Amino acid sequence: MSFEESWPTAIDNRTNSVRRSDSSGFDQQTGIYHSLLQLGDDFQIPTRHDLDTSKYVLSQFPHPDHAESRVALIDSATNHQVTYAQLQRSIRAVASGLYHGLGVRKGDVVFVLSPNSILYPIICLAIFSIGAILSPANPINTQSEIAKQILDSGAKLVIAAPEELHKVATNGVPTLLTTRMSSDYSLSIEELIECSDTLEFPQVQITQSDIAAILYSSGTTGISKGVILTHSNFIAIMILLKWSVYASSAQNDVFLCFIPMFHIYGLAFFGLGLFCSGITTILMQRFDLQAMLDSIQAHKVNNLPAVPPVILGLVKHASKLRCDLSSLRRVGSGAAPLSKELTEEFRERFPWVELRQGYGLTESCGAATFFVSDEQAKAHPGSCGRLIPTFSAKVADIATGLALPPCREGEIWIKSPTVMKGYLKNEEATAATLASDGWLKTGDLGYFDEDGFLYILDRIKELIKHNGYQVAPAELEAILLNHPQVLDAAVIPLEDEEAGQIPMAYVVRAAGSELSEEQIIQYVAHQVAPYKKVRKVAFISAIPKSAAGKILRKELVSHSQLQKISKM
Template sequence: MAAAPPSSIDPRSGFCSTNGVYYRLHSPPPLPPDSLPLSIASYALSLLPCPPPPNPAIIFSTSSSSPSITFPLLISQVSSLASELRSHLRISKGDVVYILAPTSLEIPILYIALLSIGAVVCPSNPLSTPDEIAHQVSLTNPSVAFTNAYFAAKLPSHLATVHLKSPLFRSFLEPGAPAPSLPTVEMSQYDPGDILYSSGTTGRVKGLIITHPNFITVIAAYYASREAWSLEDGPYVTLFTIPLFHVFGFFVLLRSVALGVTTVLMEKVDLEAILRAVHAHRVKVIPVSPPLVLALAKSDLVSKFDLSSLRRVGSGGAHLGRELAELFTARFPSVAIYQVSYGLMESTGSAASQLGPEECLVFESVGRISAGLEAKIVDPATGEVLPPGRQGELWLRGPVIMKGYIGDDEATASTLDSEGWLKTGDLCYFDQDGFLFIVDRLKELIKYKAYQVPPAELEKILLSHPKIADAAVIPYPNEEAGQIPMAFVIRRPQSTFTEKQIIDFVAKQVSPYKKIRRVAFVSSIPKSAAGKILRRELVKYALSSPRSKL
């Protein structure tokens, strides 16, 4: 827990010149006592009114139908499933449960039930390759996997599997005969609740351990600020465009349950499906990525649907520029657009946020630091802590910071220092009013839409081909995706390896969002004296040179 801020802080910026720390000037949200045996599932459900709200809890929007469940049914099915997970599948507190499945109506129920019995939820991107999945499974050692018939073939054969669409799983959701008496699960708020997979700049997957209080702190903050975002004209309906295996999707789902709002899940996320869902379900709030903001602002499809219910669009996953925000506002003058809270997986998706419509008017900023957190701007070269207006690496400390990386003490120590500061790898600054601005990423991840693509992983694959002498991968700007992976390749002498052959070679070995989408053949790759690829020089070269000359 972050210490109480000193009294000698700037009342505008939240910066304390005596210790170089930035503080949120709003009071932190009330949190349950540390000693209370509480899971994030029980905490989120405890915030619901009694009786539960009458509006649907979850709607699953497909091209042909829209099945839904109410809040009373959600609570009932969570209770039934939790009991069956313990008595029938013998899942116990601390067991890791791997989930490999696309978004569906069953996933939220499964997440909440697992969290309620102390199991560790371990969701994975269903687009992952069998090799990637095998590595994830070896890293976290799950006791069972939940999937469907299509993705089951990707799982290692030794892993016990339950199909989410099977009659067995469906029976787990139905109230039946009383379950055998089971001892109460002795929960601790500091037990792991979730393991999320994140690729670092080294190119190999790491498993981030997120605890129950990490999530409780995030949900408590949103619950405490709910009045700032109140919608007075009818039911609050939010459209979910974020994958549920992502940290942002995970906590927004829990937030929606805690706030008692209707969540519309989607079978397929594309512009037309989004427009159709807004029209059909009178959606008021959509979290999207900047490429979708651009599509909404420009597409002719928009005029074919009734979007009059829409009140807010939150952009996340990448930077939302002023020009794009103004372009959107020109087309939708009655819809507020704002930058969704900035965060990392390591900070449970929370670090800074815009509290209310007025703060959303500070374009380019991701808002002010989240309540209860501390921040520093540190000069990467000297370690000096910097005041407002100075750029450096953002460090964070507080109750939302992850426990660490599973089975990787070295990576944990390099990311979390001995005082609990998380080194984000992002180049940032605070202004005189305490608003945080993200300038660039010190880490070298490529942001393809809302996905993170590690260049080192793609470089390793490229260098494995006998016709490639050297290679480097950079982020290349793209209007639709934000950034795409671009490869600079040095071919072996006499090699005629083509751009298409390189793209196809990599595509066979990675998830679709990691594919190389542009290739340049060069005679040399700029590197430092220590052999580190100078990616920024390659980015400048790519942007300044006509493609025919690359």
């Protein structure tokens, strides 16, 4: 059966993958929430032990008869195209070059510092195929931050974009460039692709239990930690991503990628997952709102996996958009909470576009919950969907640890084959996050409703303790963002002698706005209980955020402390 013929068969089979149930999936005897969805026969997780991530992904490529013509990636800036056949040849060439030419062996850590490019997934899959361990980093990190990650991960080789070379040149680790450079640094991934196709492809014994990657968490509330993910974690997430794509997309859909591939969202979805479905992806090196809109129009993009700041940008700048977005059918949101208010405003501005929120962590390979239909998403605004197949969950009372039933708030715990092995060289953090029976304590405050839909309220560590009450910053931020003169906002705890902590807001005003601190305080006060009121406001040009769109509150807390000291 051909690749094109197999697609509708898979779609037809998926209709039996949803259990018809009006319940929440909650088991009163065990206190566990079970997924109301299940994988069909076409999407079972492979049990064979001698399987690695690269081997699995390559096995899902289109049949050779179609691989030469089916486009896998298109560079949005240059329009350079790579077919699935070219992609496969490049992966094998780079793997051979790394193994035979540079001596990279199973278990060696390869540190990757580069923005998105067509070469990025080639590098990742080549590393996986020889049993080496991928450790990617954010190119905007400072030289000292990068040095810490290289040292902590024990990297044996660095692969860097030429413009990032100065950040790794003094670390004493051999460096390979992504693209050619006119200086003495002549060896590059591009040259490996050209010169290594005559080398024998290395045959390395890799198992699903072997370590595949070490991804460093964003560290929004503390020190960044190395998350250990195995090949079995990645293979499980590939199956789930393939299932979700078949459940909600067409085989000829076009996706746009600006999510950075050093982040689990970008790596799992664009660096690996979409290749398992034969999808074409338009690749942006870095995010730019106008460039994103131009790419959607030029390439007739249907699907836009995004993050809340991008959705906020679309909503706030909708009246100024200079593009035809009629091809866009679906926008996904992940990596950070998307408020009910912003969701509703997006639907009002773009009524023809489906908006679905999902939930996951680096520690769970980026997955946990998902909406299988736009009807469900519209019926449950503010939710991030139901548990996807293979996942189960608990809601643990913060004080007692006891499992809670639907509509009761607590810490979300999850369990799945995608859950990490642990944190690198950090037994204390691993023990605090992973229970002995495999439950991952997410640190997120939330609840399941009576239909099994998950609502994330905030990070537990970020809750503001005001006079014994707990205030969720995300709730106040959603209210602030609904103000027509507020472009962006973040709420942090400010130490207070009487109340312990008070909510303080950092606000980005719209151009020309003269919105005052008192006006903002009153705007929020009219919509919340007295203990939740914003007590102080500071205006700022931009809210600091991670590459995945998470607010870097610790930077704002430090800023507020410095401001307080300067006034003393």
